[in-house]
Amino acid sequence: MEENLSRIVEGIYEKSYAVIDDFVDEIFRKALFDEQTDLLESGKFRKAAVGTGEQKQIRPEIRSDEVLWMEAQNLSLLQSEYWKRVEEIRLALNRRCFLGLQSFEAHFARYPIGSFYKRHLDQFQQVPYRAVTVILYVNDAWTEADEGALRMYLPMEDDKEEVLDLLPLPGRLVVFLSGEIPHEVLPTKKERNSITGWLRTIP
Ligand SMILES: O=C(O)CCC(=O)C(=O)O
Numbered sequence: 001m002e003e004n005l006s007r008i009v010e011g012i013y014e015k016s017y018a019v020i021d022d023f024v025d026e027i028f029r030k031a032l033f034d035e036q037t038d039l040l041e042s043g044k045f046r047k048a049a050v051g052t053g054e055q056k057q058i059r060p061e062i063r064s065d066e067v068l069w070m071e072a073q074n075l076s077l078l079q080s081e082y083w084k085r086v087e088e089i090r091l092a093l094n095r096r097c098f099l100g101l102q103s104f105e106a107h108f109a110r111y112p113i114g115s116f117y118k119r120h121l122d123q124f125q126q127v128p129y130r131a132v133t134v135i136l137y138v139n140d141a142w143t144e145a146d147e148g149a150l151r152m153y154l155p156m157e158d159d160k161e162e163v164l165d166l167l168p169l170p171g172r173l174v175v176f177l178s179g180e181i182p183h184e185v186l187p188t189k190k191e192r193n194s195i196t197g198w199l200r201t202i203p
């Protein structure tokens with residue numbers, strides 16, 4: 001874990017993102033996946049919205065995933081185990097990068113076959129407090145042919161961008177600065193399951 005933490009902070013410090021394969025082991029990954037599947041079957045997932053407050057809308061042409069927010073005060077045992085891991089990331093980022101991160105929010109996400117999330121930034125006017133995006137993929141094995149990559153647009157000099165595609169490999173963690181890296185989820189050919197969260201600069 002210590003090594004993962006230093007790779008995360010170095011990545012964020014140097015290039016605004018980090019990718020850690022096998023951040024969780026197979027047993028933990030599968031347990032999270034099973035929990036997500038149970039919650040799905042009990043019908044608790046909702047179509048994801050874009051915007052917040054009065055601007056909140058279901059816009060299937062922008063994103064077509066389904067989400068279930070975790071309740072910080074009411075986490076399952078497994079969820080709190082994951083939050084503990086993220087807490088270590090929060091503290092390490094504050095120590096090394098002085099990001100002033102105070103809290104975490106997260107939801108399970110399910111991308112059914114054919115779904116996607118068009119290019120966007122996670123930090124915008126209504127949610128300026130989202131500072132660091134933390135995504136863990138909990139679906140089973142994934143191959144190139146399943147598509148559904150997370151496509152990141154890395155800002156380069158002279159307003160140029162470099163494209164980086166990351167497959168949702170089971171147990172893979174992707175961390176990036178929410179206000180710096182536009183990204184999208186390309187249409188997926190297989191159900192894609194993740195926990196997406198944000199470290200925030202508010203309590
Ligand atoms: O699942 C992913 O790879 C990215 C999801 C995302 O961009 C979001 O929920 O804001």
Ligand SMILES: [Fe+2]
Pocket residue numbers: 120121122183
């Ligand atoms: Fe996003």
